[in-house]
Amino acid sequence: MNTLKILKIGGNVLHSSSQLHHILDAFAKWKGPKILVHGGGKYASALSQKLGITPQMIDGRRITDAPTLEVVTMVYAGQLNKKIVSQLQKRNCNAIGLSGADGNIIKAHKRAVSTIDYGFAGDIESVQSEQLLKLLQAGFTPVFCAITHDGQGQLLNTNADTISSALSVAMANHFTTELLYCFDKDGVLSDPKNEKSIINQINQKNYKEMVAEGIITDGMIPKLDNAFDALAQQVATVRIGSVYSLMTGNETIITAA
């Protein structure tokens, strides 16, 4: 099977024009089928504030009321998605920008209200991998923003990490899929104060040990749980690193065993 690379770029990378240009340069040069996924939470919060809407976050998740949904749709699917697409086109990469509603590729449902009402936040139900395959086979490079829909006309705000992992899992039927998370650290660190303390290899066994010993904490745990979930569903490799470590092979590589 061919290899499909799925790159998720985080908010801090989007915010740094030099980091963004470096990662788009590298992405455009990759051979073979590839997909880019982006968020843009900081830009959404900035626009919300300009419009007098106070961003509300609980555990890093945005409470998406109706005006906030408009904001994230404008920022993710409009401003950032089209900026990335036009920058990739400049680099001769035939990018096509998508939300999950386009081509009905990612269907989600509004998150059920338990103690917290997240509003128009979407949990992914299904990915139509055949629709996405058609675009890849026609030579397009899909660029997904963090918006999905419920198939009933409702757009939904959906975590970009989750989108990239759901796409990787769904495409594992068609390709050897490799999932890359690009953020502002060179990898998963064993000492948060030391940027050089990259853990090169993480597998299920040493992951549990490192969590138990308190080496891996907080923010990295959901990201890594997500990675292991993807690996359990036939994704070949997950890599976590910065623009520079991913380009030089000094990132953290996560494998099932």
Place this chain on the structure above:
Amino acid sequence: MNTLKILKIGGNVLHSSSQLHHILDAFAKWKGPKILVHGGGKYASALSQKLGITPQMIDGRRITDAPTLEVVTMVYAGQLNKKIVSQLQKRNCNAIGLSGADGNIIKAHKRAVSTIDYGFAGDIESVQSEQLLKLLQAGFTPVFCAITHDGQGQLLNTNADTISSALSVAMANHFTTELLYCFDKDGVLSDPKNEKSIINQINQKNYKEMVAEGIITDGMIPKLDNAFDALAQQVATVRIGSVYSLMTGNETIITAA
């Protein structure tokens, strides 16, 4: 050759939720390949004003400085495009939302500055009809917003009427193309005070007479010039009307001879 329908929906139609739903119902039911094109200037002006940017228009064209380009990209490619796509998906129409940058389908250049500097306004240079054909052949229904790019990473604000006519002309190599302009009048009126005074047939000859006699004036002239340009370049028919007249066949039909 198969017939390809290209429908442009105007700002007032987008602003009326009942008109929008009626036209999307009709559009979703059309058999065969089809493309939708939309603007959204009123929404862009509303967001500009909320952000403290005073919209500047000259002869109905927006002066697009850098902050205004961000606004139109967010509104056209984000808010409105994804709203229309999700509403079409609800109607089982496999819509895919696009700007001209996506798939490099519409390339434009920044309008040259003569007496007026329109800023980041784009004049269309070329349409890659093969890229668009690939999407149609794969079963997608493209939905274009009024944003293009220059191929060098610059997005450009581009008139939606011009986009729909450029797409119709470019696709005339592959299809019998029919261009439909949906706006808030039932057709071209012979008496602006009488909404029922629809001119049913306009051709090059009676058009010149009606302009000379002052029956057709002002705002309709660029629209009709645009229509005759398209007809001169192998577009089969141009229709102008409202949601209701286009659905019942009571619109204005424009043909070359």
